[in-house]
Amino acid sequence: MQQMTLQNIADQNDYVCFRIGEQDYCIDIEVVREIRGWTPATVLPHAPDHVTGVINLRGSVVAVVDLAARLAIGKTCPTPRHVVIIVALENQIVGLLADVVSDIMGIDEAAMQPVPDIAAEGAGAFITKVIALDDGRMLRKLDLAAVLPGKDQEAA
Amino acid sequence: MSGIDSLRPAFFEECEDLLLRMGEGLARIPDAALHNEVESIHDVFRAVHSIKGGAGAFGLTSLVGFAHAFETVLDLMRSGTLHPDASTMHILLRASDVLADLVAAARDGQPDPELMPQLLVDLDLLAEGAASPEDEAAALAFEPMRIDVIPIEPALSQAPPDPTGFAITFEPYPALYATGHEPVALLRALADLGTTDVTADLSGIGPLDTFDPAQPGLRWQLALQTTAPREDVMAIFDFVQDLALVTVEPLHPDPPSLASEPQMAAPFVTPLPQPSPVQPTPAPAHPRTASVTPAAPPAMPTIRVNLDRVDRLINQIGELVIMEAMLSQAISIAGLSKDGDVSSSLEGIKQLAARIQESVMSIRAQPLKSVFQRLDRITREAADATHKQVRLETFGEATEVDKTVIERLVDPLTHMIRNAVDHGIEPADRRIAAGKPPEGVITLSAAHRSGRVIIELADDGAGINRTRVREIAEARGLVPAGAQLSPAEIDNLLFLPGFSSKEEVSALSGRGVGLDVVRREIQSLGGRVSIQSTPGQGSLFTIALPLTLAVLEGMLIGVGGETMILPISSIIETLRPDESEIHSLGRNGRLIAKRGEMIPIIDLAQSLGFTSRQDDQRQVLILVECDSGGRAALAADQIFDQRQVVIKSLEDNYGTVRGISAATILGDGRIALIVDPEEIVARAVAETKPMPLAANG
Amino acid sequence: MTIRILAIDDSPTMRGLVAAALSPGCFDLHLAEDGIAGLDLLPKADPHLVITDINMPRLDGFGVIEAVRASPSHASVPILVLTTESGADLKDRARRAGATGWIVKPFDDSRLVQTIHRVLGFRE
Known part of the structure; x- marks a missing residue:
């Protein structure tokens, strides 16, 4: 990929890229703990639509967020071919349900563009930056903190 | 220094144990019939003493000072000079509270507790009152025979040091050898102060056939050239003062010769009785200080472990239990025979895992004693604040519960005790009028019952005033007016949020907390709380808790x-x-x-x-x-x-x-x-x- | 040489302070939490010097001193009493029991080492 040859190493970070429906997203590799195949989750009562349920991650109870539902693309019907990206953010561990992990790539900070104002079609609130890729596709940088379920959101 | 600072947390942790022991001992003292009073006082003394010792090392001066005053009184009690009557015990209990506060204040860098000066005065008065002249005379009678060799008047020791040195004679008595001293060590220490010229006088050694190695009869004469002050020289003999004849004289600026020395030593030598050995025979006049204290249970060796480590272990055992269940399921899916080796091995693992789990859980378990003891104080303070006479009786404080549960029980139980003193126990006059003893009793008990911990808090007070409770509940809109309610339902209204409100809240149990908070707290521990009450006879709160939260x-x-x-x-x-x-x-x-x-x-x-x-x-x-x-x-x-x-x-x-x-x-x-x-x-x-x-x- | 020391004190803090004062390079320190444990450790520790607290559960410092003095193998080992009580009465009792000397708590590290050296006759 061209970015990889052109960029200035110092300003470059590695990102995990994944696909949800037809859209490409990425998150900083720093927060990614592991990527695993989808396994059936235990449904949580009263949970919002985008929380698929909880899975057992080596003895910890981890909630899985259906990114497609969260980004208002449409609820995922998960199969074993789907992936769960385990991320850790401020002591909270959460699984992100996505269709497929497409790439891990270094992206130059300079290549990141602000999100155009008009792009607020539901998912806009969860995207911090957009990156134009060489093959004409657009990569969206996900705002993890906004996507993760708040710890007290379910309190009665 | 950093070495000492790193010990601070350990010290305060130890203080918790010591305060606990102190509280236990104090509680036992009035029960002279059940417990050896002297032994109990001794326990308290030891705890206070240890706190003082540690506090000194960390420079916690007010803690040292208070512990010292406390210890002085305890020492008088230990020796039987001061009797633990009601008023003395009152002061001791409050002193113990202040000591606990002082420890906490020292730990958290807070100012000294307000009550400290008053208690210091009280303790000093107790000590002074006890130390009457005849007691002092009696104490003197125990003084051991002293051999009068304090070599030099204190006044002289303040005289300017002689620049050139000292002439020293040193003649050990047999007792010196019996107490682990090595004369050579002392001579070396002297040599470290300057240059010495040592002469050993062997004339005291008898013929070989009568020679007793334990009484060598050796005697040394030294000329020590030093600029060190006399105090330094005396300090070397500090430990052997009564165990040897020691003379230390200034050397003449122009020393004639060592020959002049015997005449200087002579005046000291003549009055000396040949010391019939001051041998290590413990004085029988001290029965109370018997070295061996068989009454005390043998202390099991313990280690302090970071709680995180225990929790990690508990989690891992939890994983093991889960893995074992998974394995068991896999084996049954694979259709292996139930009687086969695999299944029997698995059964073995299962039992072992269960036993390990139990053992690990027991690491976290602690007796409820620590909580119960704090409640003693809460009761005292609540009784004082409401001018009621209340006694707390505890049972089953050895009952063990998960450490987390214990910590989180303090607040609810504190509130319940205050509530019982404030609303349950009647003032003395009303109790007498009702034919009850003036002192109310709150009984706190704990026991394991069918896999749970049951804690009961009973008071012998007036019981729940159901008419009043109902009125309040109706007034606050918690129940419709005139609703059909059973007595039990009325009693349970106390647990409703919003039942207690400001106007109802008294200075004591108020503080904006109601029994609803108690219930919520107990529930968050996976427990339940219920209430039973009999008008005129008191109320009983029952808390049922899981043994562990894991x-x-x-x-x-x-x-x-x-x-x-x-x-x-x-x-x-x-x-x-x-x-x-x-x-x-x-x-x-x-x-x-x-x-x-x-x-x-x-x-x-x-x-x-x-x-x-x-x-x-x-x-x-x-x-x-x-x-x-x-x-x-x-x-x-x-x-x-x-x-x-x-x-x-x-x-x-x-x-x-x-x-x-x-x-x-x-x-x-x-x-x-x-x-x-x-x-x-x-x-x-x-x-x-x-x-x-x-x-x- | 390494000086072997057996220190007996029921207070973990005090044991810690003694341990902090006696650096491992020069001292081989054995710790016991009461008199009985201390005496149990005596043969194994084979100390050049014993430091003991007075007020301890099970067996107090006086008992330790008497027992050490009565033991055939360690009767002449110097014993230092570690105490907050500097009263003459206590020193006398310790002495009569057979103590060699005493260290008044709180002690500073160098004084402790100095006293040990003095009693053992080692030069620093």
Whole structure:
């Protein structure tokens, strides 16, 4: 990929890229703990639509967020071919349900563009930056903190 | 220095233990019939003494000062000079409170407790009052015989040091050798001060056939050239003062010769009785200080371990238990014979894992004593504040509970004690009028009962004033006026949020907390609290707690296609009712008649927002009881099994979920949620009836 | 040489302070939490010097001193009493029991080492 040859190493970070429906997203590799195949989750009562349920991650109870539902693309019907990206953010561990992990790539900070104002079609609130890729596709940088379920959101 | 600073946390941790021991000892003193009084006082003394010793090392001066004053009084008691009467005990107990406060203040860098100066005065007065002249005379009688060799008047020692040095004679008595001293060591120490010229006088050694190595009869004469002051020289002989004849004379600026020395030593030598050995024979006049104290139980060796490590171990054992369940499931799926080696080995592992789990849990378990003892003080303070006479009696304080549970019990129990003193126990005149002793008694007991810890707090006060409670509840809109309420239902109104309010709150038990907070706190520990009261005779609060927060005995049930866990502790029985036993009520309500009682049915799937299977006949009902005494029948699809499950937090990575208390991991590695029947019933009741039985927040 | 020391004190803090004062390079320190444990450790520790607290559960410092003095193998080992009580009465009792000397708590590290050296006759 061209970015990889052109960029200035110092300003470059590695990102995990994944696909949800037809859209490409990425998150900083720093927060990614592991990527695993989808396994059936235990449904949580009263949970919002985008929380698929909880899975057992080596003895910890981890909630899985259906990114497609969260980004208002449409609820995922998960199969074993789907992936769960385990991320850790401020002591909270959460699984992100996505269709497929497409790439891990270094992206130059300079290549990141602000999100155009008009792009607020539901998912806009969860995207911090957009990156134009060489093959004409657009990569969206996900705002993890906004996507993760708040710890007290379910309190009665 | 950093070496010492790093010991500070350990010191304060030790102080906790010592304060506990002090409290125990103090509590035992009045029970002279049951306990050896001197032994109890000695325990207290030792604890205070150790605090003082450590405090000194860390430069905690006010703690040292107070502990010293305290210790002085205890020492007088230990020697029988001061008798532990009621007023003395009163001061001692308060002193112990202040000491505890001082420790906390020193730890947290807070100012000294306000009460300290007053207690210091009280302690000093006690000490002075006890030390009357004849006691001092008696004390003197115990003074051991002293051999009069204090070599030089103190005044002389202040004289300017001679620049050139000292002439020293040193003649050890046999006792010096019997106490582990080595004369050569002393001579070397002297040599370290300057240059010495040593002459050994062997004339005291008799013929070889009568030579006793324990009484060598050696004698040294030294000329020490030094600029060191006399004090330094004397300090070297500090330990042997009574064990040797020591003379230290200034050397003449122009020393004539060592020959002049014997005449200087002579005046000291003549009056000396040949020391009939001051041998280590303990004086029989000190029976109280017998070295061996057989009454004390042997202290088991202990280690201090970081709690994190224990918790990690507990988690890992939890994993082991889960893995074992998974293995067991895999083996049964593989269709291996039940009698085969694999199965029997697995059974062995299963039992071992269970035993390990038990052992590890017991590491976290601690006796309730630490909590109970703090409550002693709470009772005292509450009694003082309300001018009532109240005594706290505790039973079963050795009962062990998970450490976390213990810590979180302090607040609810404190509140309950204050509540009992404030609202339960009557003032002395009213008690006398009612034919009761003027002093009220609060009884706090703990015991293990069928896998739970039961803590009971009873008072012999007036009992709940139900008319008044009802009035308050009605006035606050908690119950409709004129509602039909059983006595038990009225009593339970006390636990409603909003029952206690400012106007009702007294200076003491108020502080903006009601019994609803107590109940919530106990519930958050997986426990239940209930109340019974008899007018004129008092009230009884019962707290039932799980032994541990890490595992739970649960029933595996199917709910809306999911496997869930229901805590066994709340289950009364399970039913498969006939259609005829179920009655409809209103649009959706259903009831089941059970021994004449109509019990509401709650569909668990519906309550949790799952789609319920609608073939009602096949449903199984699980009868549960809530803290309020209210009952409900939870409808589930099926019951699978009953087993111990390891509790996993949902909050860590997600948040709280209504109707669910936690999660666990099943044998197949999947997560099952643990149902919180209390919450489910409370919400169902709140939704169907405007008037709650006992709603929860 | 390494000086072997057996220190007996029921207070973990005090044991810690003694341990902090006696650096491992110069001292081989054995710690015991009461008199009985101390005496149990005596043969194994084979100390050049014993430091003991007075007020301890099970067996107090006086008992330790008497027992050490009565033991055939360690009767002449110097014993230092570690105490907050600097009263003459206590020193006398310790002495009569057979103590070699005493260290008044709180002690500073160098004084402790100095006293040990003095009693053992080692030069620093």
